[in-house]
Amino acid sequence: MNRVTPMLMRIFVGLALCFMAANGYAQQNAQPSARLQLENLDKLSEKASHFTEVTLDGPMLEMAAKFIAMDDDPSDADMIAIIKNLKGIYIKTFEFDASNQYSQADVEAIRKQLAVPGWSRIVTDIDKRTGEKNEIYLLKSGDRVDGVTILVAEARELTVVNIVGAVPIDKIAKLQGQFIHDGKHGHKNKMDSGKKDKESSDEKK
Amino acid sequence: MHFSEDDLRAALKRKDPGEGFTQRVMARVEQAKAEGKIKPVNGKANRSLFAWWKLRPAWTFAVVALLLLGFAWGGYQYSEYRHQQIAKRERQQLEELKKQQEEAERARDQAILALQIARSKLNHVLEQAQMPADLDKIIRRQRL
Numbered sequence: 001m002n003r004v005t006p007m008l009m010r011i012f013v014g015l016a017l018c019f020m021a022a023n024g025y026a027q028q029n030a031q032p033s034a035r036l037q038l039e040n041l042d043k044l045s046e047k048a049s050h051f052t053e054v055t056l057d058g059p060m061l062e063m064a065a066k067f068i069a070m071d072d073d074p075s076d077a078d079m080i081a082i083i084k085n086l087k088g089i090y091i092k093t094f095e096f097d098a099s100n101q102y103s104q105a106d107v108e109a110i111r112k113q114l115a116v117p118g119w120s121r122i123v124t125d126i127d128k129r130t131g132e133k134n135e136i137y138l139l140k141s142g143d144r145v146d147g148v149t150i151l152v153a154e155a156r157e158l159t160v161v162n163i164v165g166a167v168p169i170d171k172i173a174k175l176q177g178q179f180i181h182d183g184k185h186g187h188k189n190k191m192d193s194g195k196k197d198k199e200s201s202d203e204k205k
Numbered sequence: 206m207h208f209s210e211d212d213l214r215a216a217l218k219r220k221d222p223g224e225g226f227t228q229r230v231m232a233r234v235e236q237a238k239a240e241g242k243i244k245p246v247n248g249k250a251n252r253s254l255f256a257w258w259k260l261r262p263a264w265t266f267a268v269v270a271l272l273l274l275g276f277a278w279g280g281y282q283y284s285e286y287r288h289q290q291i292a293k294r295e296r297q298q299l300e301e302l303k304k305q306q307e308e309a310e311r312a313r314d315q316a317i318l319a320l321q322i323a324r325s326k327l328n329h330v331l332e333q334a335q336m337p338a339d340l341d342k343i344i345r346r347q348r349l
Contacts, residue, residue, distance in 0.1 A: 052318075052322065054315050054318055054319040054322070056312065056315050056316055056319055060312045060315070060316075061312070061316060063308065063309050063312045063313075064309070064312035064313045064315070064316035064317075065316075066309070067309040067310065067312065067313045068313055068316070068317075079316075079317070079320065082320065083316055083320075089316070089319040089320075089323070091319055091322050091323070093322060123330055123331065123334050124334070125330055125333040125334035127333070132333075134329070134330040134333055134334070135330070136327070136330055136331075150323065150326045150327055150330060152326050152329065152330060159322070159326055161319075161322060161323045161326050161327075163323060169327070172320065172323050172324050172327060173324060173327045173328055173331065175320060175324045
């Protein structure tokens, strides 16, 4: 009995150490999810005067890319190239009639998800006069960009743009006027103003 | 017992039945009928499975015509049913296709809207931060 107990103890301690090491290794190597949990913002839709939500997962994006490609319009090539490499686009935009309609805790819940290793903030813009804070985050895996999050927290607006997949962020920024399809796709000059974006989306809602 | 040729010839030789043979045979037949020994020729028992064949030609034609009409009506009904089935299937496929197209249109509109918002917000943040739109440099810097 006296011989068996120390042996069992050793085995137990050894197993515990192995488990801890494996857990640590897994945590170190685990890639954070590129998709953010934005459900905590849903409650703000009641206060918002304009609310836009876009949820596009892989199959929907694939379908959209195929449908856009059916038009055989060379001007859509950039858009198709962008969409093809994406795994998901999740957007929530809230526009309020008055200030302070959302709390810092709402934004912090998003920032907390972006504070994990893998995500890095590439742009921060703080306006202390208005208390606005706009940020752009990148999720990188080596040289590859696996996700982008744009967080716009202004006095009367809160926007979270979460794009998952190989995001050609520079191409998205340069998509100047390429969406202007007069009647072609059933929208008119959608890129002209953000206000129109929201209205069109609200109409859909 | 041996029979000679002459015996056979004598036995098989034609013999005159004599006068009144027919009357005698008929009288015997009538007597047998009266005693019930002979069954009537046109009795029910003689009706066979193919008795319908002995119907008048007009009835036969009527039966054949009815059968043909029945087949024709049945064929028409079946063809109508088949047409309805095909039309129903085509309608369902069309509806499914329409639904898929609507879904694809919705996906396209959503994708365009998403990219619009992404582009708009991205440029807004870059403008606010007074940063160049060339994000490649920023990303590359991040990689180093």
